[in-house]
Amino acid sequence: NAGVTQTPKFQVLKTGQSMTLQCAQDMNHEYMSWYRQDPGMGLRLIHYSVGAGITDQGEVPNGYNVSRSTTEDFPLRLLSAAPSQTSVYFCASGTRIRSGNTIYFGEGSWLTVV
Amino acid sequence: AQSVTQLGSHVSVSEGALVLLRCNYSSSVPPYLFWYVQYPNQGLQLLLKYTSAATLVKGINGFEAEFKKSETSFHLTKPSAHMSDAAEYFCAVSPGTSGTYKYIFGTGTRLKVLA
Numbered sequence: 001n002a003g004v005t006q007t008p009k010f011q012v013l014k015t016g017q018s019m020t021l022q023c024a025q026d027m028n029h030e031y032m033s034w035y036r037q038d039p040g041m042g043l044r045l046i047h048y049s050v051g052a053g054i055t056d057q058g059e060v061p062n063g064y065n066v067s068r069s070t071t072e073d074f075p076l077r078l079l080s081a082a083p084s085q086t087s088v089y090f091c092a093s094g095t096r097i098r099s100g101n102t103i104y105f106g107e108g109s110w111l112t113v114v
Numbered sequence: 115a116q117s118v119t120q121l122g123s124h125v126s127v128s129e130g131a132l133v134l135l136r137c138n139y140s141s142s143v144p145p146y147l148f149w150y151v152q153y154p155n156q157g158l159q160l161l162l163k164y165t166s167a168a169t170l171v172k173g174i175n176g177f178e179a180e181f182k183k184s185e186t187s188f189h190l191t192k193p194s195a196h197m198s199d200a201a202e203y204f205c206a207v208s209p210g211t212s213g214t215y216k217y218i219f220g221t222g223t224r225l226k227v228l229a
Contacts, residue, residue, distance in 0.1 A: 042221035101146045101208050105157035
């Protein structure tokens with residue numbers, strides 16, 4: 001009963017380093033997305049995808065890349081980490097089919113950039 | 115375009131009192147609306163959702179919300195607060211069956227329950 005799985009859960013990066021946050025779902029959902037959560041700002045959409053090979057930008061895409069080569073996976077890449085990217089990152093997936101657009105969240109990834 | 119406004123970043127209620135968390139939305143297409151709850155250091159859990167059927171929606175843990183199109187609101191209520199309701203609550207909007215498939219969240223309301 002995995003649902004949405006994010007790795008790693010915690011990560012400390014140095015400024016300028018790159019890394020990838022992994023997200024996998026086993027529910028055959030067409031929709032996947034990445035949000036960042038910062039105090040007082042709620043969840044802001046970074047990138048989203050409505051199917052394999054299709055991605056689009058959300059509200060705060062700068063500094064992040066995504067790709068969707070399979071239905072199951074939607075990794076988020078930080079190309080050159082900056083302290084402003086210190087945040088909690090959530091991956092979510094969902095489907096319009098039979099679920100009324102409900103999306104399901106992973107447990108989050110805590111990222112600190114020093 | 116869609117947006118969500120949650121009035122009040124912090125709300126305090128006494129145990130047993132009415133809980134009212136406010137959410138107003140903007141959407142250019144018929145929306146689906148959601149309330150999620152987040153407990154400390156956890157992901158978000160769906161409380162309830164409106165998907166164009168009944169305008170009064172009942173969710174888990176005794177919460178309910180009413181969709182009011184004329185007021186563009188989807189406020190969350192619970193008749194009697196419990197200590198375990200202390201958490202952060204997020205309202206979200208997405209297009210229903212048309213429009214770009216995208217979810218937008220409000221900035222959240224942290225609920226504190228006083229003994």
